[in-house]
Structures are given as structure tokens and as C-alpha cells.
Amino acid sequence: MADEALSAGAVARRLGVAVTTLRTWHQRYGLGPSQHVPGHHRRYTAADLARLEIMRRLTAEGITPAEAARWARQTPAPGLAGEVSTDALVEVRPLGVRDGGGQTIPVGRAGPAARGLARAAMRLDSVAIGETIARALAADGVVATWDGLLRPVLVGIGERHAATGGLVEVEHVVSRCVSEAFATVTRAGPATGPARILLSCADEEQHTLPLEALAAALAEANVAYRMLGARVPAAALVEAVNRTGPAAVVVWSHLQATADPAQLTVLLASPRRPLLVLAAGPGWRADSLPAGVVRPVDLAEAVALALAVRDSLGQPAGH
Amino acid sequence: MADEALSAGAVARRLGVAVTTLRTWHQRYGLGPSQHVPGHHRRYTAADLARLEIMRRLTAEGITPAEAARWARQTPAPGLAGEVSTDALVEVRPLGVRDGGGQTIPVGRAGPAARGLARAAMRLDSVAIGETIARALAADGVVATWDGLLRPVLVGIGERHAATGGLVEVEHVVSRCVSEAFATVTRAGPATGPARILLSCADEEQHTLPLEALAAALAEANVAYRMLGARVPAAALVEAVNRTGPAAVVVWSHLQATADPAQLTVLLASPRRPLLVLAAGPGWRADSLPAGVVRPVDLAEAVALALAVRDSLGQPAGH
């Protein structure tokens, strides 16, 4: 048993926080090396690190740092199995405990889970990010998770990025984790019946996440679909429509620059014109859309429309 | 070539350090002649010298002596796929003709599975595509599936696309299915230990699939990593490196346009300089890479290098 005396920098790197934060946690919450002479360097033992790991896990769950520190401090030093039931903690929120700010992502009143996700994101802790998302997906489903957890955090990152220009790495890590989480949902739900719904990004549009959310929501509802992905030229979209003859087509555009209504018009003029053409995303201008195009306001509406198409045309043995 | 036991002075002269330093390295880091009785003269064998060579080169590259000693000490004496020598790797491959996928195999020799995958792709049948990939992954693992199945098909589609201009939808559907398959692999393997490997695309680079393959291969081997994803500006990459202090960084570039060596140079000049910087992908020009950058030729080599980093630095022992 060698004494793994980790330095402050090493611990900070491992946790994904700044060295100064480690010092702050020590003096504010008493969460530091058990043996530390003031003025000397901090040397974290395995037990100290375990405490900090608990701190990291609890804050990633959305628990107030002060509260998390209280739990981390009271854990028995020996033994790695310091499992703390987090579910109970989320519910019980003592009065007078506020959520603070600091270097974080604004999530508004999106709940503790979103705050925890934001914190894990700032630390680039992809494991915690993935676990949080998976838990939310299992508990609340795709639509609720998207609206209540993922979108607030993603929007927060986007705003901060637009304002300061930074946070690019954070955005990428979160996006990737969200993609992976949606992918597991997608893979888990085996599609039944033919895919009559086609999902596609607009030409040059690179943002896929909302479309992936829709895909996951459809998979959750056992609705078959086809996902084309990002940067689909109008010709390729028409080609796909002609080849597969979908009942509904969803075209996502995040930016106005990618929202050329012509690619929708071409769709409507296609030989195998789909019953429903959805222009989704904030890029589209309502007044410039060709007639016959529906514009859902949120994920729930898009899912509902897609389900309607499935229900009306799902059974080939009609009347 | 018999192993002439070198004296301390000879070794010191060869390495360019003082004799006392050799003694210091021995008693501080345990980096000395494997057989040495206290009080007697040190006699360095070839293996001992090799260890010291590693020590010298790593410290010359700006790596903390303690960390460099850890590398040198745990290097297997008989070259077990281990030779850490970055310079050697760069020089051994004077012209890396292709490595991300230059070979023109029209899916013909790649086996029946590839043919079936190509057919399902043309049909935009994402279910069949996903099943084929999942089956191959389960049977052959990530690396073999990538080299033997996915890369041939993707390359074939790419060539056809370049020639005819069509097949965009096919490419997108296949890419998405591959991503999802890799994501399930990624999610299935719980990472153990801190993530010391950082995966990132070059600036403006949009192709993520090869990086996702690497991530899946690492997850398959239970190696923790961090994936940044596509279009990572150099500043964001440096930011992530400084925040998480990884041991190895893999930067993927598919196109020459995105392979600016400056973003690697910045990495090497970073305060928390990683031990290993891998320039992966066909975009990089071997002759324009800064010294100290390793250029893996294929997925297997990249995985092997990453594993070496994990194995060599698993335990951050104290002094």
C-alpha cells in the first residue's frame, strides 16, 4: 500500500476543476487533505480523493455544493464503498439552501438535474454526463428529458458560447454524450413496420441533435423512421423521398441561412409527394414557407404529428 | 553485440548529463542499474541504458522528470510493442501514403458482409444496416469490423459519390448507423479510472467516424477517454488539454485543408503538455508535422499507442 500522495494539481486535473477551486473547497467546506499543515502543500491520500469523488458525484447529480460537501465530509474514510443514495437527496432539499453561480452554465429554473448536468459538462466529465442523461431518459422519457433537461443545458451553453466565444469543448462533449444516449434509445427500440417517416437536416445544416431527439422519441414510441442526418442537399433529399416514398418528411433547420424554402417546395412537387412536410427548427420563417408545410413548435408537437401519420396510414388494410 | 556493462561515467557522457545526476536518478527514481550492490560501482546494461534514453528524451521534451521516470521505469525491457520512441515512429514512416482510407477497394474483396452492408445501404434500410454492423462488432470486435467491413463500404460510397455526385443520402444513413453502433459499444463499456486520453477532430474537420471507431475500440478495451468531436478550434483543444491534462491527445484530420500543423505545435507548447500527441488521419503531411508528434498508420496502431499510455501511467505513485 504505497501512499499515493497526489498533489493539488493532479487531483484538480482528475476531478476536472481548477486548482483554486480545490483550495476553496478545503477552506469553505473543510474538504481537503486530512493531514495538512497550513502553508505547506496539500497532499491528497486515497481517502481524501474518495471524499472528493463523492463530492464530484453528488454535485453532478444537481445537489448544492454545500450539501454535497456535508455528505462527503461525513463519509467514513476507510472503505471505497461510500455509496450514498442520491435519489433520496434530490427530493429532500433543506430550506435555506440556494443554488449558487460561479463558473457554470445558466439553466434557469430547469431543476437540479439540469444543474448537475451543467456542472458535469463544465468538468468535461463524460461519464457523469452520460449517466445523468440515461437516468433521465429512463425515468421521464425522451420528450420530457429533451425539454426539461437537455435543451436548457444546450441553450445555456449556446448562449454562453455566443457571448464569450468559449466553451466550445464543453458543447462538443455534451453533444456527443447526448448523441450517444439517443443512440442507445434508438437501438433499443426495434422498429415495427415500414419506415414512413423521413428525418433530415436542411441543406448545409449541421445541427443534428434536435433531429436525433425526434428520432429517439419515435423509437421510444415504436415508430419506424429513416434518419438522413446533417447537410442533406435538396437533391439528395428528393432522391431519398422518391426512393422510399415516406408519408411524412421532417426537415430541420437551425439557422436562417440554411432555411431555404425552395427545398421544401421541391419536396411538395415530387412525384411521390409526402402527406406531411414538417419544417422544424428556429431557422424557418413562418411567412416564407410554401403552403402545405406544417411548422411544429416543439418536440412534443412533432412527435404527435408523426404519430398521427402513423396511425392514419399505419395499417395498410384500410377501408 | 554482447552487453558491455557501461560505467557511470560512460553513460553520463552518452546521455549528456552529469555523473551525479545519474546517481540522483537512481536513488530518487529507482532508475539505475538493475543489479547494484550499495557501495559498489554501477554497471549499466543495455536495458538500463534504454531506460535512461527514454528518461532523457522525455525530459528533453519538457515532461516532468518524475513523470518521465515513471515512464522509463515501467517500460518493458524486451521490446514488447512498447518502444515509446516518438522520434523513431516519425522517422520510420517517411511517407505515410494513406492511413484513413486511400485504398481503392470497391467492396469486392471485403467479404460477403460488406456486400450485404452495401446493399442495405443502397436501400436506405437502416435496420438491416444496424443489425449487420452490430453482428460484426460482436463477432470480430471494433478494430476488425472497422478495417474489414465499415471502412471498405464507406470508402466505396465516398468514391462513388465523388465520381457521380449522388449517393449523399446513402452516405448519411450509413454514417448514422455506424455512429449508433459505436455509441452502443461506448455505452456498454464502463470506463475504469480517469480519462487520460483526449480525442478530437482538427479545426473545421467534420469527419468524426474514424475517431468514433477509436473511441469504441478504447471502450472495448475498458480504457477511459474523452471525446471532443468534430470542428474543434485550436483554442478549444488547448483549453480542454489544460483543464484535463491528458496523457495522450489524438487529433484527427481527414482533409489536408483541416490539417494545420500549428494546432499541434500549440498543443506541444501548452503548459500541461501531453506525453503523446497523435496526428491521425490522411490529412496530415508527414513532413510538416512538428517533432514529437506520432503519426499512427491505422486504427490498430492508434489503439496500441493509447493502450501503452494507459499501461505505463496507470498508477500515479508518489515519490
Added chain:
DNA sequence: ATAACGACGCAGGAATCGACGCAACTCGTA
């Protein structure tokens, strides 16, 4: 006789310390 040994110490530089402050986020209240 020469080179190496072990112990000790030293100077330069990197990392960290403690204190302070700032900016940003939430939430209750006017």
C-alpha cells in the same frame, strides 16, 4: 592513481499557498 560512491547542500524554476476579489447564477422580495 583514478574514477565512482554516498551524503550533503545549493540555486533556479515550477508549483502551490493564502488572501482577495470578481463575475455570474438563483431566488426571494419589492
Added chain:
DNA sequence: TACGAGTTGCGTCGATTCCTGCGTCGTTAT
């Protein structure tokens, strides 16, 4: 809706601690 109070993460600054390569000294192996 706007604003102040409470939190929180982290940057900055001068001082201090720690690491590291190497020189010196008396002794010992070759």
C-alpha cells in the same frame, strides 16, 4: 419586472514550498 442577498467557481498576486540537476567532500572500489 427589477433588484439585492446568498452562493460558487475561479483568476490574480506576492510569498512560500517543493522539485531537480549538479557541485563538493571525504571515502572506497577497481
